[in-house]
Each structure stands twice: as C-alpha cells, then as structure tokens.
Amino acid sequence: MSYLLILIPFLALVIANLLPKSKRAEIVFWMGLVLFVAQAKISALYLFGLLPSTGLQGIESILGFHLVLDNLAAVLLFTLGLTGMAAVLVGRFTIKRGDDRFNFLNLLLLSLIGINGISMVKDLFTLYIFIEAVALASFILIMLYRDKASFEGALKYLILSVIATALMLSAVGLLLLSAGGTSFAELKMVLPGNWLARLGIVIYLCGLFIKAGLTPFHGWVPDAYAAAPTAVSVFLAGIVTKASGIFTLIRVLPLIGSQGAVQEVLLIVGTLSILVGALLALGQKDMKRMLAYSSISQMGYIVAALAVGTKLGVLAALFHFFNHAVFKSQLFANAAAVEEQVGTVDMDKMGGLAQKMPVTGITSAIASLSTAGIPPLSGFWSKLLIILALWLSGHYFYAVIAVLASVLTLGYFLYFQRSVFFGRVPEGLKDIKEAGLGLLLPVVALSAVTVGVGLLFPFFYKVLLR
Amino acid sequence: MGIELGLMFWLFLGTFVLLLIEGLYCLLVTYNLMRVLIGIEMIIKAVTLFVIACGYVSGQTALAQSFVITVIVIEVVVVVVAAGIILGFFTEYDSLNVRNARNLRG
Amino acid sequence: MTIMIGLLILTVLAGLWATMTALLLRAAIGLALVSALLSIIMYRMNAPLAAVFELSVCAGLISVVFISTISLTHRLPLQEFKVRRQSRITRFRYLPLVLVLAALGLYIMYRPFHIPLVPKEMVNDVRLVLWETRRIDLFGQILVLLAGVFGVLMLFKARSKDGN
Numbered sequence: 001m002s003y004l005l006i007l008i009p010f011l012a013l014v015i016a017n018l019l020p021k022s023k024r025a026e027i028v029f030w031m032g033l034v035l036f037v038a039q040a041k042i043s044a045l046y047l048f049g050l051l052p053s054t055g056l057q058g059i060e061s062i063l064g065f066h067l068v069l070d071n072l073a074a075v076l077l078f079t080l081g082l083t084g085m086a087a088v089l090v091g092r093f094t095i096k097r098g099d100d101r102f103n104f105l106n107l108l109l110l111s112l113i114g115i116n117g118i119s120m121v122k123d124l125f126t127l128y129i130f131i132e133a134v135a136l137a138s139f140i141l142i143m144l145y146r147d148k149a150s151f152e153g154a155l156k157y158l159i160l161s162v163i164a165t166a167l168m169l170s171a172v173g174l175l176l177l178s179a180g181g182t183s184f185a186e187l188k189m190v191l192p193g194n195w196l197a198r199l200g201i202v203i204y205l206c207g208l209f210i211k212a213g214l215t216p217f218h219g220w221v222p223d224a225y226a227a228a229p230t231a232v233s234v235f236l237a238g239i240v241t242k243a244s245g246i247f248t249l250i251r252v253l254p255l256i257g258s259q260g261a262v263q264e265v266l267l268i269v270g271t272l273s274i275l276v277g278a279l280l281a282l283g284q285k286d287m288k289r290m291l292a293y294s295s296i297s298q299m300g301y302i303v304a305a306l307a308v309g310t311k312l313g314v315l316a317a318l319f320h321f322f323n324h325a326v327f328k329s330q331l332f333a334n335a336a337a338v339e340e341q342v343g344t345v346d347m348d349k350m351g352g353l354a355q356k357m358p359v360t361g362i363t364s365a366i367a368s369l370s371t372a373g374i375p376p377l378s379g380f381w382s383k384l385l386i387i388l389a390l391w392l393s394g395h396y397f398y399a400v401i402a403v404l405a406s407v408l409t410l411g412y413f414l415y416f417q418r419s420v421f422f423g424r425v426p427e428g429l430k431d432i433k434e435a436g437l438g439l440l441l442p443v444v445a446l447s448a449v450t451v452g453v454g455l456l457f458p459f460f461y462k463v464l465l466r
Numbered sequence: 467m468g469i470e471l472g473l474m475f476w477l478f479l480g481t482f483v484l485l486l487i488e489g490l491y492c493l494l495v496t497y498n499l500m501r502v503l504i505g506i507e508m509i510i511k512a513v514t515l516f517v518i519a520c521g522y523v524s525g526q527t528a529l530a531q532s533f534v535i536t537v538i539v540i541e542v543v544v545v546v547v548a549a550g551i552i553l554g555f556f557t558e559y560d561s562l563n564v565r566n567a568r569n570l571r572g
Numbered sequence: 573m574t575i576m577i578g579l580l581i582l583t584v585l586a587g588l589w590a591t592m593t594a595l596l597l598r599a600a601i602g603l604a605l606v607s608a609l610l611s612i613i614m615y616r617m618n619a620p621l622a623a624v625f626e627l628s629v630c631a632g633l634i635s636v637v638f639i640s641t642i643s644l645t646h647r648l649p650l651q652e653f654k655v656r657r658q659s660r661i662t663r664f665r666y667l668p669l670v671l672v673l674a675a676l677g678l679y680i681m682y683r684p685f686h687i688p689l690v691p692k693e694m695v696n697d698v699r700l701v702l703w704e705t706r707r708i709d710l711f712g713q714i715l716v717l718l719a720g721v722f723g724v725l726m727l728f729k730a731r732s733k734d735g736n
C-alpha cells in the first residue's frame with residue numbers, strides 16, 4: 001500500500017512528459033489536482049482508521065522497497081495533499097505561459113514523490129536522498145521565471161543546502177562506523193550507550209536544522225521565499241521546508257531522545273528562531289519577506305515544543321506543523337492574489353484593498369489571526385499546547401518568551417492587515433477587482449479548514465493522540 | 467591491528483578536515499561565482515573520502531561504496547543545476563561577481 | 573602505508589592549488605586532479621567500484637560541465653584581472669596558514685584510540701547483493717536524475733531562445 005503513494009505519482013510524471021506539447025499544461029494540471037486531493041483524502045481516511053487494508057503483497061515483494069506508512073507519515077501526507085492542492089490552483093492561475101506552467105507542475109509532481117518518500121522511509125541515508133531530490137526540485141522551481149532575484153535566492157539556498165548535505169553525510173559516515181548501518185532498526189539497537197552514534201545523529205540533526213530554516217541557518221529562507229514566483233512560495237513555505245526539516249526532526253529525534261545537552265540546544269535554537277523571525281518580520285515592507293520571517297518564527301515554536309520531549313510536546317509540535325502549513329500556504333495564496341491584481345508585493349504601495357477584494361481580505365484576516373494564536377481558530381489551540389508543554393515541563397523562561405513572541409506575531413500581522421487591506425486606497429489602485437475564482441477557491445478552502453479545525457478541536461485531539 | 471587502524475583513520479580524518487577547510491574557505495572568501503562552485507565540489511569530495519574511510523575502517527566496504535555511488539550521482543546533478551544558476555546569473559548581470567548578489571537585503 | 577600517506581598529502585596539495593590558482597580553467601583542472609587522486613585512494617581502500625565511478629563521473633563529466641560553463645562566461649579585461657588578482661592573493665593567503673595550523677592541531681590531538689566498532693556479519697560478498705537491500709536508494713537516484721533532467725531542460729533552453 002505504501003509504495004503506491006510513490007509509484008502512482010511516478011507513473012503520472014512519466015505519462016505527463018510523454019504527452020504532446022499543445023494540450024500538456026491543462027492535462028497535467030488536472031492530474032496534479034486529482035493526485036493531491038486523492039492523497040489528502042486517503043491519508044485522512046487512514047488517520048481516522050477507516051482505510052481497509054488491501055492485499056497486493058506480491059508486487060511489494062518484487063519491488064523490495066522498505067517503506068512503512070504509519071500515523072506520523074499520514075499526517076505529513078495529508079498536509080502535503082492540502083498544500084499541494086493550493087499550490088496547483090495558485091499556479092494554474094498566476095503562471096502565465098503554458099510552458100512555465102508545465103514545468104511548474106512537473107517539478108511539483110516530482111516533489112510530491114519525494115515528500116511521500118520522506119514520510120515513509122525507515123533509513124537515514126534514504127531519507128537524505130529524498131530530501132536532496134526535493135531540494136533540487138526546489139532550486140529549479142525558484143528559478144522558474146529566471147528573473148534577477150531568483151538566481152540569488154536559488155544560489156543562497158543551494159550553498160546552504162550543500163553544507164547541510166556535508167553535515168548529513170558526515171553523520172552517515174560516523175554512523176557507518178559506530179552502528180554498522182543507517183536504518184532506524186539498526187540504530188535503535190546500537191544507540192543506548194554508544195557515544196559515537198549519538199554524535200552522528202546530532203550532526204545529522206544540525207544538517208536538518210539548516211534544511212528547516214532555523215536560526216542560525218535561516219539566511220536562505222527570506223531570499224528564497226521572496227525571490228520565487230508566489231505559486232512556488234506557496235509550495236515551498238507550506239511544505240518543502242516543513243517536510244525536509246521539521247518532519248524529519250520529528251522522525252529522527254526519538255532515536256536519541258531529547259535530554260540533557262541535546263534538549264538545551266533544541267530549546268535555544270527554537271527560541272532564538274522564534275525571536276529572530278518575529279523581530280525581523282516587524283520591519284519588512286515586502287509581503288513575501290515578512291511571511292518568510294514569520295515562517296522562521298513558527299518553525300522555532302515547533303522545535304521548542306519538540307525539545308520538551310513529552311508526549312504533549314510532540315503532539316503540540318505536530319499539530320502546529322499542520323496548522324502552519326495550512327495558514328502559511330493560505331497567506332501566500334492571498335499574496336499571490338494581491339500580487340496578481342496589484343502588480344507588486346510592496347506593502348507601502350497598497351492600502352484599502354478590503355473594499356475591493358473582500359474575500360481575500362477576510363481569508364487573510366482569518367489566517368493572520370490563526371498564526372497569532374487568537375481563539376477559536378486552529379492556531380490558538382496549537383500555540384496553547386506548545387506553551388502548555390513548555391510550562392508543564394518546567395521551562396518557564398521559554399514559555400514566557402513564547403507568549404511574548406505571540407504578541408510580536410500579532411503585531412506584525414496587524415501591520416500587514418492595516419497596510420494592505422485597510423486605510424485609504426492609493427491613487428493608482430482605484431480599479432482593482434477581486435481575484436479570479438481559481439485563486440479564491442484554495443484560500444476559501446484553507447480558511448474553512450482553519451476555522452473548522454479550530455471549532456472542532458476537541459474532536460481532533462483524540463485523532464492526533466495516536 | 468586496532469592501533470594501526472586507529473592511526474589510519476586519524477589520517478583520513480585529518481585529510482577530510484583539511485579538504486573541508488579548503489572548500490569552506492574558498493566558498494566564503496571568493497568573489498567569483500565559479501570558485502563558489504569549486505568550493506562546493508571540494509566539500510562534497512571531502513565528505514566522500516570520509517564515508518569511504520569509515521567504510522574501510524569498519525570493514526563494510528560494500529555499504530560504503532553504495533553510499534558513495536549514490537552521492538556521486540547527486541553531486542553531478544547539483545553541479546549541473548548550479549551551473550545552470552551561474553549561467554542564468556551571468557546572462558542577467560553580465561558578470562560573475564558575487565558582490566552583485568547582495569541585492570536581497572533586509 | 574607510506575604510499576597512502578603520500579597520496580593523501582598530494583590530494584590536499586592539489587586541493588590547495590585548485591582553490592588558490594588565478595585562472596579558473598586551472599582551478600577546474602585542479603579539481604579533476606583531486607578527483608583522480610581520490611579515485612586512486614578509494615581503489616587502494618578496497619572500494620574499486622566507487623573508484624571507477626568517481627573517476628569517470630567526477631574527473632570526467634563534472635570537468636566537462638565546469639569547462640563548458642567557464643567558456644560560456646567571458647573573461648575579465650586584463651586591467652581588472654590584475655586588480656582582482658592582487659586582492660585575491662591578499663584574501664587567500666591565510667589559507668595555507670590555516671591548513672598548517674589545523675594539521676598541527678590534529679597531530680597534537682592524536683592519541684592511539686580504539687574505535688567502538690560494532691561486530692556485524694558482513695554482507696560483503698558482492699556489490700550486487702547490496703542493491704537488494706538498498707533498492708529504495710535506486711529509486712531516489714532516479715528521482716534526482718529526473719530532477720536534473722528537468723533542470724537542464726528548463727535552465728538551458730531559455731538561453732538560446734532569449735538570445736541575451
């Protein structure tokens with residue numbers, strides 16, 4: 001069953017490239033949409049325990065892949081389904097040239113295969129390969145339009161990615177030495193007591209920090225998010241950074257447990273990311289850069305929650321991971337809508353768009369409030385869980401910082417709302433219309449998810465507890 | 467046997483560290499974009515050496531070789547994509563000066 | 573043993589040359605030299621397949637990519653080149669110093685130590701046996717290669733169309 005999640009998109013990718021040039025973009029768009037929605041549905045069914053287990057053992061033994069689909073993977077798959085759907089829709093309506101759209105969807109499909117792989121592997125080296133595949137697809141996606149800024153963003157991302165590669169591979173070498181292999185099963189056998197293996201995993205984690213965009217390696221995040229075409233930013237911010245960095249952290253961290261020095265480091269990295277992201281987001285004029293710094297900040301929250309090491313912490317981290325993917329994708333989709341109609345992402349030049357673009361305004365307000373942690377939206381619950389996890393395990397100082405940073409988050413999002421949607425309408429923007437239906441669809445859907453999850457939270461709590 | 471193996475490993479570790487320093491230094495200090503690529507390559511080669519050394523010392527040459535072959539494949543694709551970035555950079559800015567790439571500030 | 577030490581030292585020196593040399597073309601050749609030396613080292617360390625791969629791919633393919641990229645991007649005019657060369661030497665002159673210091677540091681820190689190895693049944697017989705257990709890596713490689721192909725198609729096609 002698990003390998004189907006990799007093989008079917010792969011088949012789709014192959015077919016997509018064999019199609020004739022004329023109608024390519026349309027067909028691939030529908031394929032991509034269907035795949036993402038199907039994935040979201042399947043993984044949601046799996047999480048609720050409603051999926052019947054099928055046979056097909058024969059094929060699996062022929063292929064010989066070692067993939068395991070468990071609840072944790074299903075969360076990532078579901079998130080990916082939602083975010084991917086938004087990205088596909090945004091791309092369909094903002095990328096003008098058919099050729100560019102086709103390339104975009106191709107690489108998106110490839111990233112889909114890669115992230116599905118990331119979610120289901122049981123081996124550190126295989127994990128690295130899929131992370132690298134997704135990263136390569138991201139480099140190329142950033143350069144979709146080949147404009148000036150995109151090269152710089154892609155270059156910075158590439159350089160830091162290579163450093164992360166070096167760290168992860170050195171860790172693999174160390175693990176080869178001390179544990180005789182890199183699969184999770186082998187590592188579990190060796191880890192208690194083996195200092196070299198422990199060092200290896202810590203180095204691997206440092207590589208993952210770079211991929212996740214945490215301080216002090218967050219340098220590439222603003223440039224990459226801002227320089228990419230907004231449809232790509234939806235995908236990048238919503239999933240790629242989360243999957244390659246944070247999700248892998250959630251997978252790998254239980255191997256060594258979060259105690260002692262490791263816990264301290266994680267807490268410090270997390271809290272620093274929260275602060276750095278929030279503070280640097282305050283002074284931004286460019287909408288996408290502000291959202292990028294906000295992402296760094298939210299990643300910090302997730303890592304701080306993970307650092308605690310209790311079940312509540314992991315639960316909070318996972319929930320916030322899902323929430324952040326939803327509202328960050330939505331905010332970027334809103335940015336795409338605004339950019340489409342206004343022609344710029346400079347917030348100074350905008351204003352009063354709420355009258356002209358009511359749906360965009362409302363949905364972005366919902367997403368902003370959710371990020372800041374206002375009840376009864378979903379963001380409130382996940383932030384609350386994180387702060388609770390920190391407090392209950394005795395890290396009072398960090399909990400206080402988390403709360404203060406929430407205030408900062410509210411601050412910069414209010415600024416964002418005010419400067420873009422409220423106030424006077426500047427001269428040149430008098431005849432802006434609302435964005436087209438295709439762009440509205442994903443944002444409305446994501447907003448619905450945000451509100452729905454927020455209201456129905458106690459119900460989801462049980463689901464997530466598994 | 468254990469001692470000589472230890473010495474051997476230390477030598478490899480030393481070479482690994484030295485190559486890593488060369489690559490990182492090149493990456494950080496250069497003005498020219500092509501040298502950035504050379505620095506990247508040096509770093510990846512250093513790590514390749516380290517993985518093989520670990521494989522040799524622990525006796526698992528087969529596993530180490532499969533790792534290295536995969537890494538070499540990835541390395542090639544990274545170099546090709548980086549070359550694409552550099553060529554695009556060149557068509558836009560008409561120079562390979564890394565200083566030009568400090569536009570996105572803030 | 574002494575051959576190995578010599579090879580390692582040569583590799584570091586070749587890397588130093590590749591990093592510090594003035595002309596980019598020489599740097600690319602230096603990199604190819606490092607690959608070749610690395611390949612010989614790998615062969616001597618019971619890793620023949622990896623050595624072949626490294627030699628053919630890195631010393632070959634990557635050098636071709638490098639040299640074609642270098643030739644597609646024009647050179648600096650001579651005056652600027654001289655100015656740049658001067659500043660480059662000032663910036664890079666610390667490198668040999670740092671390397672020597674690092675080497676000394678490593679030498680001092682060396683104590684005969686025992687590596688905590690894991691006694692494991694070796695699955696060493698044939699490399700192909702190994703691909704049985706690592707099949708998913710192959711799929712990952714195919715994915716990476718596909719990404720590379722898309723990248724090439726996208727990045728290198730536009731150049732001829734734009735005519736910039």
